[in-house]
Amino acid sequence: MTSREETEELNLRERPPGALEVRPPGPLTAGGDPEGGGPGGELATAAPPAEGDGAPSGPEPARKSRKLRMALIVVIAIGVAAAAGLAATGALGGEDSEEPAAGPSGPAATAEVKRTTLTSSETVDGTLGYGDVSTVEAIAPAAGGADPGADTGTGRPAGGGGTAAGSGGDAADTGAGIVTWTPNxxxxIKRxxxxxxxxGEKVPLFYGDTPLYRTLSDGxxxxxxxxxxRNLDKLGYTGFTVDExxxxxxxxxxxxxxxxxxxxxxxxVEAGDAVTAESARRVAALQTWPGAKAEGAVLDWTGTERVVSVELDAQFEDLVRVGTKAEVELPNGTTVDGKVTDIGTPPAASGSSSGDAGGQGEEDQxxxxxxxxxxxxxxxxxxxxxxxxxxxxxxxTREDVLAVPVNALVAxxxxxxxVQxxxxxxxxxxxxxxxxxxxxxxxxxxxxxxxEGMSVGVPK
Structure with missing residues (x-):
């Protein structure tokens, strides 16, 4: 048997250049010189298997050792990079660090306190159009022995009774006339x-909010x-006093x-001799045509000026009142000024009929x-x-106030x-x-x- 010293000398002679030194069995250690030249740099591993066990020889152990050494270098490099990153972000130091600060540490970025005008606002979806649509219905002309102001149960005064001589048509049966003209x-349509x-008789527009629902005559x-x-006066007729x-x-x-x-x-003046509306109207759609019986819907109309309709989320209700100013942005990017003129009530304010489905619908509305x-x-x-x-x-709106970006605030x-x-x-x-x-x-x-003008810190 060879002595320990002889075995080491034999290994040293047979070790290829650059190969790691083989030591007796023991733990794997690393330290000092990564090349293993000094006491702290020795890398020990288990003894090679005996001859005949099929162990490889030559440069293969060296390649494995180089891989191990490279792995250690990579791990060390990662650790150094991580430590550098932590130091850069202050994770390794801070107010509790024993190391004194190199100098005053300012904020990542700054902003100025400015004097300005602030306007609290909320952007919502709207629709440009001509507003609410209402329907004009024809009223049968008064004739025969019926009281022209009597209610027929349909919301229109009663027409004449019986069939006109020689007509035999449905229009005569109901007392309804024939539509002879409609607008485009x-x-x-103005006053x-x-x-x-x-x-053949024209039915004009009068301005007002009360329909002509009865016969009007002296007294x-x-x-x-x-x-x-009032309407006769505006149309140029004179000689009377506008009163009741x-x-x-x-x-x-x-x-x-x-x-x-x-x-x-x-x-x-008979009921239905004129149609009333609060102002000029725009014909939105026709519901009848010349030759049809003068009963039921004649046309739908709207106001003549375009308005903006909004279904406002209830959470923003406290933002608006009649007179609230607004800015309207059109699809082409143009902006125009607007003003809230009407605030309605939720559609479900009148209640829901019954059932869970109805309750859900009410909640949505x-x-x-x-x-x-x-x-x-x-x-x-x-x-x-x-x-x-x-x-x-x-x-x-708040005018002439001092303001900063919201992210300048510190709790x-x-x-x-x-603010900092x-x-x-x-x-x-x-x-x-x-x-x-x-x-x-x-x-x-x-x-x-x-x-004003004071510099404050903000996140970068």
Missing amino acids: EGST GDTVYSVD SEGGDVELLE TYSPDTADAVSAWQEDMGREQTGV ESTLPLQLTVGEQDKLGRYQAAPVDVVLKAD RQGGGYA KVTAGGSTESVPVELGMFANGLVEITGDGVE
Whole structure:
């Protein structure tokens, strides 16, 4: 048997250049010189198998050793990189570190305290159009022995009784006349213009919110009399006083109007002799045509000016009131000013019928609130008649306030907020602030030491 010293010398002679030294069995260690030249750099492994065991010889052990050495170098490199990263981010130091800071540490970025005007707003979806649609229904002319003001149960006064001699048609059976003229879709109807014609007689538009629902003649009194007289006055008829009393002078003016309309001059106004609306109307769609019986729907109409309709989410209800200003953005990017003129009630305010399904439907409907906005400069709307728009509701405005970006705020221990004022030396000091309005990424701040132009820290 050979001695330990002889075995080591034999291994040393047979070890190829660059190969690791083979040591007796023991743990794998590494340290000091990675080449294994010194005591701390020796890399020991188990003794090679005896001859005849099929163990490889030559450069193969060297290749394996080089792989091990490379793996150790990679691990060390990763560790060094990780430590450098932690040091860069402060994870290895901070206020509790025993090492003194190299110098004042400023914020990652800064922003200035600015004096500005803040407007609290919310952008919602809207639809540009002509507003609510209403339907005009024909009223059968009064004739025969029926009281022209009697209710037929259909919302229209009763027509004549029986069949007209020689006609034999359905129109005569019901007392309804024949539609002889209708306007074009998209046309505008103003005060005094014809809405439709029945049996050759024109039915004009009067402005007002009370329909002509009864016969008006000498001695009649009421708001509908005043409505009639006001419209006759606006159309140029004179000689009477606009009040709630139908006088002989009123009858004379009515006769003159009837003559101009091509009607029989009776001085008496029958129910349905004119259609009333609050203002000029635009014909949205026709529901009948010349030759049809004058009963039921004649046409649908809207206002003449384009408006914006919004179904507002209930969570924003406190942002709006009648008069709230808004900015409307059209599909082409153009913006126009608008104003809230009408706030409706949730569709489900009247309640739901029954069942779980009904309850669910009510909940869904209550989540929105209908709004209508007017646009003063109609010409800026271009040719859009029905288009989706963005509506910026301007709920409140604060002028001449000091503001900073919202991300400049720092929560204080115990409650409240502060900003980090950047000093001349580059360090920061905490300045407590009171918060005001939030708008467009900014927040209004007040407090001792808060000044316009002051530099504060913000995240980068």
